[in-house]
Amino acid sequence: MATVRELTERLLVERPRPRVIATRPYAHWLAVGAVCLGAFLGQLTASVTALVFPALERTFDAGFAAVAWVSLAYLLVLVVLLAPVGRLSDLIGRKTVYLGGFAVFALASFGAGAAGSLWILVACRAVQAVGGAMMQANSVALVARGVPERAMRTALGVQAAAQALGLALGPTLGGLLVQHASWRWAFWVNVPIGLIGLVAGWFLLPRTDPDRAGRRLPRPEGRFDLAGLLLLAGAGTAALLGLSAASGLPLPAWAVAVLLLLAAGLGLALTRQERRADRPLIPPGLVNTPGIRTGLLIALVGYLLLFCPLVLGPVVLAGAGVPVAVAGLVITALPAAFAVAATVGGALLPGGWSDAARSRCGALVAALGLAGAALLPAAGAATVPTTAGSLAVAGYGLGLLLPANNALVMRAIPPASSAVGGGLLSMVRSLGTALGTALPVLGVHLAGPTAGGRAVLGLLVLVALTAAWAAGRTRNRAARTAPTASQVPSARSVLPGQGRKG
Incomplete structure (x- = not known):
């Protein structure tokens, strides 16, 4: 046996x-x-x-x-x-x-x-x-x-x-x-x-x-950066618990303050740990490069903008009396338009545009769609088609923004460190998705589905405009300021699952 x-x-x-x-x-x-x-x-x-x-x-x-x-x-x-x-x-x-x-x-x-x-x-x-x-x-x-x-x-x-x-x-x-x-x-x-x-x-x-x-x-x-892993887990858990407590999770006010302070303290400890680790989870040599740092921030913001309406939409539409199956169809407009733009949308833009210009255009289009959703009436016969149309515009803009921004980030990273860049993009994508889940909960808790939903969408418009501004300033600076291979860990040092090697 x-x-x-x-x-x-x-x-x-x-x-x-x-x-x-x-x-x-x-x-x-x-x-x-x-x-x-x-x-x-x-x-x-x-x-x-x-x-x-x-x-x-x-x-x-x-x-x-x-x-x-x-x-x-x-x-x-x-x-x-x-x-x-x-x-x-x-x-x-x-x-x-x-x-x-x-x-x-x-x-x-x-x-x-x-x-x-x-x-x-x-x-x-x-x-x-x-x-x-x-x-x-x-x-x-x-x-x-x-x-x-x-x-x-x-x-x-x-x-x-x-x-x-x-x-x-x-x-x-x-x-x-x-x-x-x-x-x-x-x-x-x-x-x-x-x-x-x-x-x-x-x-x-x-x-x-x-x-x-x-x-x-x-x-x-x-050596694997176990200390960095534990600090990242602790900081993320404390921050999300703090946001959830502020959004209605039954915890006293002092516990919310303690959680947020703990998240900040663990975040600072994580920064110090990554500077001295042999194989850092978040290599400072890459993150501190201006073009790459901006690109990672735009990637985080992009997934925040993508997932926040997916979480907020069903709650707002339910408050307007829209059946859940219809609400699902309405929300689908955003990821469907995102998929179309991410695959073929770039072909409709001028061929001479740089990835920075495409990113800026995508962020502006997303801001336009989100502004339309924020200004729509809370109820009425036109709620379903107009909401779907606004979300489709926002999704199309995000489908232009994220692929172009990812290309800028990956182009700025030396080939020997491509795994590092892919890993960091995966990490900020998941963090942006988490924030996109937590933010609607906070808005609905503070102001209710209708007013809170409008406030969150208005905030997303400002975030999208900020991303457009950042993309405009970046242009192709990421490629010009990229670190050399000797300045960053090897491709196998962080998140090996993103590299070419098996």
């Missing part, structure tokens, strides 16, 4: 694809398809969850601030685990960790749908984020490793399209499931997708390192 150690070793040995698949000329596209299932699943669960908030408030008799942790717990765990999961993948193989992510995600999704209390649901979402991190930390590397160089750009574009599809389908699917079935199906729908992804990845994904028969990979050089 096999021992536990023998079973563990068998699980950690990556199996090759069947020969009938590996020898096909299109085998690499089958691998891309398997990765796209994970990309689709991650964005689907990010956008579908906001539609269940009103139903969760009724089911568990909880406030908006409490049910928001169904999203915040997922995002917080995701931010914290991206780096250690990336290193774990270096040690035992990307395919192994990626497939494990599907299994964890599916099991946690089943538990979330069956949860009998809000905090069990939050705990299941935190476990779900473990699976999400296992997939997200490896998806880009699996695509880059599994396709020929000539097909790299196309393959990454296909993966981005899968993410956009999941983001766009989430609100519509969530609205239909909540109205015609139950909020529980918004989580259970992930189970069959996760199982399909697990089977597809087993047969279609190549081994991480064929030369080593899928066994353990060489250890990355340098």
Whole structure:
């Protein structure tokens, strides 16, 4: 009978694809398809969850601030685990960790749908984020490793399209499931997708390192920044708890102040830690470069602008008497327009425009759409189409802004540190999404769904205009002021899951 150690070793040995698949000329596209299932699943669960908030408030008799942790717990765990999961993948193989992510995600999704209390649901979402991190930390590397160089750009574009599809389908699917079935199906729908992804990845994904028969990979050089990881987790948790308490979570005022002060103190300690760490999670050599620093800030703001309406919209529309299924269709206008602009929208702009100009244009268009949504009447026959139109304009602007800004950031980073840049972009994206979830809760708590919603949208307009100003000042300065490879850690030093190496 096999021992536990023998079973563990068998699980950690990556199996090759069947020969009938590996020898096909299109085998690499089958691998891309398997990765796209994970990309689709991650964005689907990010956008579908906001539609269940009103139903969760009724089911568990909880406030908006409490049910928001169904999203915040997922995002917080995701931010914290991206780096250690990336290193774990270096040690035992990307395919192994990626497939494990599907299994964890599916099991946690089943538990979330069956949860009998809000905090069990939050705990299941935190476990779900473990699976999400296992997939997200490896998806880009699996695509880059599994396709020929000539097909790299196309393959990454296909993966981005899968993410956009999941983001766009989430609100519509969530609205239909909540109205015609139950909020529980918004989580259970992930189970069959996760199982399909697990089977597809087993047969279609190549081994991480064929030369080593899928066994353990060489250890990355340098000591992992565990202190930085713990400080990041502590600062993020304290900040989000403080915002939630200020938004209606039942905590005394002094606890809110303590949490926010603790978040600030841990943030300062994290800054000092990253300056002296061998393999910092957030390398100062990159973050302190003006062009890159501005680009990362714009990326954070962009995802704040993208996800804030997804969380705010269902609450405001429910207050206006719009059915949840219709609200889902209305909210879908934003991610759908984002997907269109991110894939083909840039072709409509003048060919001579720089990425900085495209970023500035996108931020201005997003501000215009958000201003339209803020000025719309609170109720009436025109609420649904006009809201959808305004959100579509905002989404289209964000679809122009984020890809162009990401290109500026990645172009400013030396090739040897591309993993660092990809990891930082993933981190600020998740942080922006978390803030985009927390801000609507605060606005609704302070002023109610209608007035609070307008105030939040007005604030988002100012944020978008600030991003446009920052993009205009940046221009192509990021490329001119980029650090040399000797000034920053190597590509394997931070968030290895974003690099080319398996």
